[in-house]
Amino acid sequence: MTRMRPMRSEDLEWVARSEREIREFAWGEIQFADSLAAGHLCRILEDGQKALGYAVVMQVLDEAHLLNIGIARAEQRKGLGAFFLEQLCEQMAQSGAASFFLEVAVGNAPALRLYQRLGFETIGRRKAYYPATGGGREDALVMKRDLSGC
Numbered sequence: 542m543t544r545m546r547p548m549r550s551e552d553l554e555w556v557a558r559s560e561r562e563i564r565e566f567a568w569g570e571i572q573f574a575d576s577l578a579a580g581h582l583c584r585i586l587e588d589g590q591k592a593l594g595y596a597v598v599m600q601v602l603d604e605a606h607l608l609n610i611g612i613a614r615a616e617q618r619k620g621l622g623a624f625f626l627e628q629l630c631e632q633m634a635q636s637g638a639a640s641f642f643l644e645v646a647v648g649n650a651p652a653l654r655l656y657q658r659l660g661f662e663t664i665g666r667r668k669a670y671y672p673a674t675g676g677g678r679e680d681a682l683v684m685k686r687d688l689s690g691c
């Protein structure tokens with residue numbers, strides 16, 4: 542059964558390796574370790590036998606901020622990202638968050654489509670927010686979902 546569980550320090554090597562496989566400008570193991578140490582909501586999506594994905598969410602008062610989400614390359618396009626994000630929304634609503642915010646690179650079509658499908662709306666744009674292939678910078682869209690229905 543696919544379920545979400547807390548990320549542990551034993552997961553960090555797999556998480557960082559998976560991140561390198563799916564993102565050009567990947568977080569290193571140290572950033573995930575710092576997130577655990579900071580008390581952010583760090584979760585692993587697993588099927589009971591193996592890890593399928595990972596996510597980091599920071600909560601500030603009644604705002605949740607998605608800092609990272611990834612589904613292992615071999616597991617993508619199976620509906621897991623949508624399932625995971627919906628679970629995270631429910632968890633954050635239960636933790637008292639009223640809104641869920643995230644940033645996504647304008648060129649990250651899979652993530653953008655996922656977020657739109659899950660009810661996130663674009664509320665702003667940050668110029669040259671992310672490093673881009675070829676040494677340039679890429680804008681980020683700021684997106685928000687109201688968690689009151691969760």
Ligand SMILES: CC(C)(COP(=O)(O)OP(=O)(O)OC[C@H]1O[C@@H](n2cnc3c(N)ncnc32)[C@H](O)[C@@H]1OP(=O)(O)O)[C@@H](O)C(=O)NCCC(=O)NCCS
Nearest residue numbers: 563610611612617618619620621622623645651652654655
């Ligand atoms: C973004 C990501 C988490 C999506 O995970 P996933 O498990 O593949 O997503 P799902 O299978 O649940 O797909 C949900 C919807 O997202 C969109 N989507 C997912 N992958 C897509 C792709 N490669 N191209 C276009 N749309 C895509 C589609 O709308 C899809 O619905 P559909 O399959 O019914 O058309 C995954 O692609 C990933 O880990 N990417 C690398 C890390 C990353 O970019 N994270 C986001 C940082 S902001």
